[in-house]
Amino acid sequence: MIEFRNVSKRFADGTLAVEDFSLVLPSHMTTVFVGSSGSGKTTLLRMVNRMVEPTSGQVLIDDVDVAELDRVKLRRSIGYVLQAGGLLPHRRVVDNIATVPILNGVKRSKARADALLLLDTVGLDRELAERYPSQLSGGQQQRVGVARALASDPNILLMDEPFGAVDPIVRAELQVELNRLHDELGKTTVFVTHDVSEAFAIADQVVIMRQGGRIAQVGTPAEILAAPADDFVATFIGADRDARRLHLEERPDGATIVVDGDGRPAGLLVDDPQGV
């Protein structure tokens, strides 16, 4: 469980990025922060692994204040996936994935063997192991980024707009894949996105953010869609996709899909992964 307790962040130039933010992110769940640019999503995410230190308040992991933990060990114990993949361009895929385990003291041969297994886990062909990142597609690079984040078997996975740079079709595939991985591995996941339909497709808990790191609404996708807290939320979830209102529809196989105002599916709510 991750807990933000009355957290504020004022940067050195005076910008108040987050103000008195409190929230519990339950273990083994995916919590998605969604909101417009500058609403403090990345700042909050980076407080979990102490890449940003709060000005006041606490961030706790399983009731331990992260401020009391060794920063380097903490960072290596938490998976982190960035928009650009964050891969090291001069290292082969297999070495990118094996880097953190080797830093953590795992033998090189074992770390490389584990890296191949992780390629399987994220649905990539092992033949890609010897390539360099630039020799992969954007979607493949993101999968390697996820494999690398999983390499130290972290309990927590932080994902900052991880699918922002890939085209919509690949992005939808990666969302489905992430749901599968989540069902399989049960990591406590914190995910940042601008995209409401992406948030609804992958979240157990959605946090809609206003400017200044303030919460507009927290709830399951179904709760938020059924009862937006106010006009801001209603506009945000409707206006984000060309004013096409999102709503839920039950499919014949029992799964629930998010559908836009033109009747096009915008995402999937997965209760029963076998049913997908």
Ligand SMILES: Nc1ncnc2c1ncn2[C@@H]1O[C@H](COP(=O)(O)OP(=O)(O)OP(=O)(O)O)[C@@H](O)[C@H]1O
């Ligand atoms: N190092 C910094 N120094 C000063 N201000 C900062 C710094 N980092 C972020 N900010 C400011 O804090 C606010 C929140 O930024 P943050 O990156 O958390 O927002 P975000 O919701 O993740 O935005 P985006 O979706 O554009 O990534 C913004 O006003 C931003 O300009």
